[in-house]
Amino acid sequence: MSEMLKVGMADLKVCKSPDQLTTLGLGSCVGIAIRDPITRIGGLAHVMLPSSKQIKNNSNIYKFADTGIEELVRQMEVLGASRKRMVAKMAGGAQMFAFQNSSSMVRIGEQNVEASKAKLAELQIPLLASETGENYGRTVIFTPETGQFVIRAVGKPERSI
Amino acid sequence: MARIDLNDINQEYFDVLRELGNIGAGNATTALAQMLNCKVDMKVPQVRLLPFSEVGSVMGGEEQLMAGIYLAVEGDIKGSILFLLNKESAKSLISKLMGMPVEGEELSEMEQSALKEIGNIITASYLNSLSTLTQLVIYPSVPFLSVDMAGAILSVPAIEFGTMGDKLLMIQTQFYDGLDGFFILVPELDSYDKILASLGM
Numbered sequence: 001m002s003e004m005l006k007v008g009m010a011d012l013k014v015c016k017s018p019d020q021l022t023t024l025g026l027g028s029c030v031g032i033a034i035r036d037p038i039t040r041i042g043g044l045a046h047v048m049l050p051s052s053k054q055i056k057n058n059s060n061i062y063k064f065a066d067t068g069i070e071e072l073v074r075q076m077e078v079l080g081a082s083r084k085r086m087v088a089k090m091a092g093g094a095q096m097f098a099f100q101n102s103s104s105m106v107r108i109g110e111q112n113v114e115a116s117k118a119k120l121a122e123l124q125i126p127l128l129a130s131e132t133g134e135n136y137g138r139t140v141i142f143t144p145e146t147g148q149f150v151i152r153a154v155g156k157p158e159r160s161i
Numbered sequence: 162m163a164r165i166d167l168n169d170i171n172q173e174y175f176d177v178l179r180e181l182g183n184i185g186a187g188n189a190t191t192a193l194a195q196m197l198n199c200k201v202d203m204k205v206p207q208v209r210l211l212p213f214s215e216v217g218s219v220m221g222g223e224e225q226l227m228a229g230i231y232l233a234v235e236g237d238i239k240g241s242i243l244f245l246l247n248k249e250s251a252k253s254l255i256s257k258l259m260g261m262p263v264e265g266e267e268l269s270e271m272e273q274s275a276l277k278e279i280g281n282i283i284t285a286s287y288l289n290s291l292s293t294l295t296q297l298v299i300y301p302s303v304p305f306l307s308v309d310m311a312g313a314i315l316s317v318p319a320i321e322f323g324t325m326g327d328k329l330l331m332i333q334t335q336f337y338d339g340l341d342g343f344f345i346l347v348p349e350l351d352s353y354d355k356i357l358a359s360l361g362m
Contacts (some may be wrong), residue, residue: 008214009312009319010327024223025312028320048213048316048323060327096317097231097305108320137313139224154226154309155267 004141007031010063012045014075017145026092026138028109030116032069033142033149034088034125036081042144045072049108050115065115073123086125089149089161090116091140093132109133129161177360179208182332184294185287186344190336192286196279197257204335210328216315219331220343221247223312230280231305231317234288237297237355240348242288243318244280248308250340254279268308277304287344295359321347 002018009029013021017040023031026046035042045068049055052064061067073083093109113132120127131138131151141150150160186206194201209219217223228251230244246254252263255272258279263272281304292299307314315329322329332344348356 009216009316010213010323025217025310025316027309027313027316029316048320055324063323063327094313096229096307096309096314135307137310137316139310139312 007044007046009046010048010060012043012062012068012072012075014041014043014072014079015144016041016079017143019144021142021144022140024139026140027094027096028092028112030065030090030092030109030112030132031138031140032065032072032088032090032116032120033140034069034072034076034086035142035144035147036076036085037087037147038085039079039081040144041076041079041081042142043072043076044140044142045069047112047116050111065112066119069116069119069123073125083123083125086123087147088120088125088127089142089147090127090130091132091138091149091151091161094134094136094138096135096137098135131159131161174357174362175208175210177357177362178330179206181291181294181356182206182208182344182346185290185346186332186334186342188290189283189287189342189344190334192282193279193336196282197254199257201336206332206334208330208332210330212328213319213323216319216329216331217312219333220245220311220315220341223310225311226308227251227311227314228276228280228306228308229314229317230277230284231307232281232284233302234299234348235302236300238291238295238299238348238352240346240352241318241321242284242301242347243314243343243345244284244287245311245314245343245345246341250342251276251308253340273306273308277306280304280306283342284344287346291346291356295356297355297359315345318345318347325350
């Protein structure tokens with residue numbers, strides 16, 4: 001029996017096939033799914049902020065794109081995945097309101113996307129597909145078995161990238 | 162150094178914040194009643210400090226459709242305020258205000274505008290009472306609206322709280338039967354100190 005594991009905000013989970021991973025209602029946060037196609041081990045992180053280095057209170061490593069992705073890869077390796085084979089997909093990073101206050105919070109979604117891309121590049125994990133930005137929330141369902149990454153949004157057809 | 166730590170808030174501060182939430186929500190309810198020209202009952206607001214992982218479930222799940230009205234706050238206190246209500250409640254409020262039923266799934270421009278105005282008046286009266294109580298100057302921005310999944314809308318204040326800690330401070334107010342409204346006031350960390358200091362804490 002396959003299980004659907006739910007990843008919360010500022011959280012991450014790893015699993016073996018045929019289990020699936022999901023995170024609901026991504027707004028400005030970014031969901032990063034990583035998979036090792038041979039072992040079919042997968043992981044999904046739901047990060048809120050771009051960098052642990054910009055913030056003093058950074059004990060929660062799951063919260064940031066840089067430390068979150070690093071931890072995700074580490075946990076997948078513990079399960080038996082190989083970093084060399086890993087590939088990634090990602091979604092989220094929307095700007096929910098037309099305007100957001102306080103300079104550092106402007107375009108936080110975009111910053112999250114940029115930071116996630118930078119971290120993946122640093123770890124030499126290719127980004128196969130992504131759907132980011134715009135102004136709407138997304139729910140994602142990741143199937144490590146096939147690498148399918150399904151995105152749902154309100155009032156839009158379901159699609160897979 | 163800020164005195165308040167949201168990961169480890171003491172009971173006294175929490176009580177003060179709860180009382181502020183109470184007074185603010187009371188004023189907001191009065192404003193709502195005046196606008197709709199009818200009696201609006203309110204239950205005692207609940208103030209909660211929630212870990213991010215539990216935020217979505219409070220409102221009936223991360224995928225619950227909600228309307229969020231967001232205002233930036235400037236002045237002595239900096240930050241933002243978000244007023245959230247579920248889509249059905251939003252529709253019923255709009256139809257009360259406009260005197261006609263809301264049809265279809267999508268809100269028309271006129272209906273969105275009405276909803277922004279409702280949010281504007283409710284949050285402004287909330288902030289107004291906060292300002293009177295603390296003698297601090299607070300200027301809200303114009304309102305911004307988003308109708309989307311609860312989780313997605315909540316990511317905005319959650320990220321702002323995320324820069325300070327791992328929890329989100331939320332004031333839940335039930336206006337009348339089935340109409341649940343949520344206030345999420347996100348002051349920057351030193352604004353918390355200003356609020357508490359102004360009250361002699």
